[in-house]
Amino acid sequence: MNQKYHARIYVTLRPSVLDPAGTAVQSGLAHMGYTDVESVRIGKYIEVNLNAADETQARSQLDLMCDQLLANPVIENYRIELGEGS
Amino acid sequence: MNQKYHARIYVTLRPSVLDPAGTAVQSGLAHMGYTDVESVRIGKYIEVNLNAADETQARSQLDLMCDQLLANPVIENYRIELGEGS
Numbered sequence: 001m002n003q004k005y006h007a008r009i010y011v012t013l014r015p016s017v018l019d020p021a022g023t024a025v026q027s028g029l030a031h032m033g034y035t036d037v038e039s040v041r042i043g044k045y046i047e048v049n050l051n052a053a054d055e056t057q058a059r060s061q062l063d064l065m066c067d068q069l070l071a072n073p074v075i076e077n078y079r080i081e082l083g084e085g086s
Numbered sequence: 087m088n089q090k091y092h093a094r095i096y097v098t099l100r101p102s103v104l105d106p107a108g109t110a111v112q113s114g115l116a117h118m119g120y121t122d123v124e125s126v127r128i129g130k131y132i133e134v135n136l137n138a139a140d141e142t143q144a145r146s147q148l149d150l151m152c153d154q155l156l157a158n159p160v161i162e163n164y165r166i167e168l169g170e171g172s
Contacts, residue, residue: 045131
């Protein structure tokens with residue numbers, strides 16, 4: 001448990017799921033004059049600092065956290081980038 | 087206006103700004119048994135498809151969109167990754 005890791009987690013809606021917030025932002029941008037925007041999708045970006053024995057353990061912990069709390073696997077995908085923390 | 091671009095925008099709270107949502111998630115994770123998590127910060131991840139004449143124009147448009155709508159420059163930082171779209 002003595003190694004520190006820094007994880008960046010990207011949670012995005014699955015492509016088949018409608019994104020009303022993204023559509024609202026696109027519409028807002030169009031009203032502001034940004035008419036060249038074709039689509040906007042909004043997701044979450046989560047930074048986690050954690051301690052783990054090794055990278056494999058850190059990654060498996062993060063996978064579990066995403067499945068159980070950080071993402072909704074029914075409608076969302078997630079991607080984890082793991083690096084060493086300071 | 088005939089080149090398509092795909093932008094990934096990461097909006098994060100400035101380090102000096104408290105993140106109550108991140109603290110709540112960290113607390114929730116601790117209650118679920120993930121006690122090795124030291125900190126959680128939550129930001130936004132925005133994907134934008136847009137048309138622009140060239141990369142410089144696309145980037146300047148995206149900078150304006152971030153300053154005016156997508157991020158709150160008082161409390162948030164943003165980072166833009168720009169690639170060619172399909």
